[in-house]
Amino acid sequence: MAKADKAAAIAELSEKLRTSNAAVLTEYRGLTVAQITDLRTKLRGNATYSVVKNTLTELAAKDAGVTAFDGLLEGPSAIAFVEGDPVEAAKGLRDFAKDNPLLVIKGGVLEGKALSVEEISKLANLESREVLLAKLAGAMKAQLSQAVYLFAAPLAQTARVVDALRQKVEAEGPAQPAAAEAESTEAPAEADAATETVAEGGDES
Known part of the structure; x- marks a missing residue:
């Protein structure tokens, strides 16, 4: 990837980390393209699911002041950038992971606060904003x-x-x-x- 393209990708990731209501880091090793497409469909309206490069994401997180992903960026990574209801997004990821164990939730960030896997699970168990x-x-x-x-x-x-x-x-x-x-x-x-x-x-x- 050219230097200019890397800089643009880092800036885009950094902007998403700054402006999203929340972000959840996952590992998708072993998932098919069809399964990833299905996950994106399930999250639509609350989050966008993007495959990311670890090195670029590490630089973007540092630029955005996000430390939640430190030490977690290993293997094939994808991030759910939450623009809607974080509870609904967490529910979607949890439910998909139950049916597709190859999806591994590794950590996240909510309004600047780092979230552990356990905290994301608790978030998924909360009632939705509508309820x-x-x-x-x-x-x-x-x-x-x-x-x-x-x-x-x-x-x-x-x-x-x-x-x-x-x-x-x-x-x-x-x-x-x-x-x-x-x-x-x-x-x-x-x-x-x-x-x-x-x-x-x-x-x-």
């Missing part, structure tokens, strides 16, 4: 529903009180005119009694 967001949305919806209930409860209680008062007024309403009618009935009777008294007095005089 976590769905759970968060469900929790927020439940809290919102509870808040709506708490705000609505006093209103409902107030409505019940108002309704009870209305019913009470309606129940007592007819009694008031009856009392007034009784008073009006008693008034003429008293007036008649007074008239009779005056009349009697007149006769005595």
Whole structure:
């Protein structure tokens, strides 16, 4: 490879290491072209799987300030550069390695932090971003529903009180005119009694 081509390849790898959300180093010895193509398909949308040269990758990692691959760049190497969800990418690599044991996960880097094989395995066992967001949305919806209930409860209680008062007024309403009618009935009777008294007095005089 010409010097200019090497420099361009190193710069490209260095840029990918800087800008990727994560990167996982693997050894693909024994995998067929068809199997590697299948792996690339499974990772599509979250990561790109690139076969790399160890010497160039070592220089690119040094240029990018990545030390996670130190001592691991041996044998036929390929890197999964993660542009999407690191959890989904780790799941894809793990699942493919289960079906194709010739794929060996050697280490990785996530947001500048070196990841061991065990840590990558733990990352693969995490719930995906979509699942976590769905759970968060469900929790927020439940809290919102509870808040709506708490705000609505006093209103409902107030409505019940108002309704009870209305019913009470309606129940007592007819009694008031009856009392007034009784008073009006008693008034003429008293007036008649007074008239009779005056009349009697007149006769005595």
